[in-house]
Amino acid sequence: MPKADPVKIIKSLSSALSGAQRPWRRMRLKLPTPAALGLLLALALLALAHLPPLPDRSPHLLPASSPPSPWWEAAATLSGERSCSKGPPTPPAHPWQDQPPSWGRRRQQRAMGDAPPWLSADDLQKMQLLTHGRVVSKTRIPAHGQVLRVGLRAVGDTEGDALPAGPEGDCQNGRCGLIKRPGDLYEVLAFHLDRVLGLNRSLPAVARRFTSHLLPYSYTNGSPRPIVWWAPDLQHLEDANNDQNSCALGWLQYQEMLQPHGLVPVAGDAPCSSIPRTEWSYLALFDFLLQVHDRLDRYCCGFQPDPSEPCVEEMLHEKCRNPAELVLVHILVRQSAPSRLVFIDNAGRPQHPEEKLNFRLLQGIDSFPEVAVAVLQSGRLQSLLLESLHVDRELWESQGGAEGLRPLLQTIDRRARILLQYIQEQNLTVFGDLPH
Template sequence: MGKSRVHWFCCPFLKLSSKFRRYSLFRRSLLVTIACIVYLFFVISQVGLSQRHRPRRADEDEKRRTRGLHHLEMNGAADLQTGPVSSALPTRSNVVYIRLKSKRLKPAHIRGTIRPKLRKKVRRKTTSPPVKLGTAEQYAEQINFAFEKSRKHATYEDYKSLKTVDNDGADAQVSSIRIYSQMAPPWFSSQDLKTMRFLADAKVLRMKEIPLRDSPSLLIFEGEATAPLTNQNHSSVCGGQCGIIHGPVDNTEVFAFHLDRVLGLNRTLPAVSRKFSFLHDGQSCPVVSLDASLYPEALAAGPLNVKLTWREYQNSLTQRCWYKNIKPKPDSGCSTIHHYEWSKVALFDFLLQIHNRLDQSCCGFRPRREDVCTEVGQRASCKDLDNIKLANINYRSHDLRHLVFTNNKGFFDRNEDNLDFRLLEGIKELPDQAISVLRSRKLREKLLQSLFLDQLYWESQGGRPGIDKLIDVIEKRAEVLLTYINAHGVKVIKMND
């Protein structure tokens, strides 16, 4: 019985195969082709049907899940009492996708962290009269009048509450000298930091205007420091610790101080930015530490300075005065200043293009019409270069060998094709510590870390973009200086004296 069924199923297939063998090769090929086409059409139709049904199934699944969630929300209270209802839960677990925000680009590391928000500042109206331009006596009277007014309405227990004198509404707990890390930059000494905090935060006791003989008058303030400054004694000058207030246009004093410390020269006096609401319309202005050792006689007499002509200065460079602490001969024409000091001042003045020391008559570059040397007609003395006098070559009464860089008015708007190379004339050696900073390509990083400490100066220059522009100028001049060193064979040596 089983064999008959197999034979019955196989007979049609055997008959078709025998007929297929009898056909010609062409007819057999045609039949195979037609069979393949039919099979291919059948496969494609099946795939299309499956694709049509898939979205419908997905919609149905979504409806089921939605109905389950809706049922769960409507019966949530009952579920909490009677226990979870398994039939109300969705059949598939919900997956929540969270789109992560892209990482912020971190700013360049400036030694510090983000400063916490301060409480809202409250400005108090003051009745101090506006400061008008006039004679020195009128200016001093106006300042004293403002102080007398402030004494009637405020006490001196907390100087931050004295809006007419000190920083504009700053909180007593916050200093404009910001150090957020555990250690300040290593190029600042502990005494530098104390002096900077005194200049920025000290309670102002009184102010004076001191006329000088051959220079503009000095506006100084006497402050009360929380801790005494060990290396300063101003009892013979102003009775306490003092600072010199410059105009807002002299803000390069602050930049010069930080550049001096970064380069390791340590020849400038500490300087910070500070606001006095009754001076200069409340703008930030540089305040420089007053060193009494520069004024042994009196402030009006001016600081101790070396009087040299350009010829005498070039002769002292040739003589290498006080090199290796060898006392020069009496007829050598040497001054009391050590030979290395001229190299340091030339390097410093070239980077900032300060010409009021070595080139007071502006003979080494093309001055603008508004420059002082053009207004007073000093350019005429350039015809006799050897007899032009150097100015602002100051030193301390107890240290005759080293210079103190004061009145550091630099220029950032002078192009590379108009730099004053006269400042480098006669210089054969430069300090290796300063040149190593310029060659290491870390000048920008160090200046950013340093200038960030002075918040008022940082903000007055437009924040990071403005500071970057100033550093761009110094970096370009540093490249020019390094090229000059290679071209003229200037030696780079250690200068520890």
């Protein structure tokens, strides 16, 4: 049977419609709407039935995000996961996991082209690995509870796929990340704040939902978690009780180091003695904006802590009466850059009350980095952070976009204004970025 010509069919139907209208026109009446619609619908369906099929151009959609649940509202429950017999269904695997390698490379190039200038090419490469890398191994971090270190293989990494999965080998090659608790998502914002201010001392971090069968259910129940790049050459002390430092440093020694003509911090200790005074200014500014106490004031000596604070429960706050007993923690450098501090565990306190801001974090600091201060003075801190956070699709969508993130950014902005006022009242200076 010869195939019908859609053009001829359309012409015939058009003639029929025109003929059907003539009696009605002579009577000066309009064609009834149902009849007209019926003829037009039949005409459209018949034409479409004879058209050649179109190629598939449907977009590859990302998995739908859960309703916004700001992580700062869960800050009080960070000591453990919620216990529940049933969790939300595991979201489907990300579409890029099934795409050819060239698709992943094009996506990375497009993301790099759209990224703000303060995110370097190296930052974006590590963020891509953390966001899309396939989990190939896992190890527990002693004394760190819910933190898992995972080995990652980039999409399309055929060379890496040929190697046996092993956490030590992957981590030494820079293909590892630390998965932290859902409440630690603040650490992702801390990374972007670090880059916006031009400090560049924290490690890349992204938000991600995990689906790997290698991970426990609490990691794959649909909640976004932060994953932070694992730097393979962090310098750690051999002391098992103090392995989160590159050097042992007490509060009094630290204050002596901050003096213009201070003594060498710890005689014979290369990592500490190579850290210049300017590095502590970077750290103090960063920690004040985030209200991170665990590095410079883990004893909460700079404010009156609530009874539920770990520094009170662990009887640390009582040591504030004897400064000689106070020590600094998380003071780390990399072997490849022993004069630059590395900021880790940056999930500070988004809900720390403004009337209890810890100014002890600024004690002894007499100057601040010029670039960072200029950003704070510009009045654009919130908009710059929004532009940067928008690069992290999972964080952006899970927190409700700009509107969901706004309260947190306003808190950071208010602290920035307080810091600027402090700098002015104390008549402190600024310094340019010094090579070291």
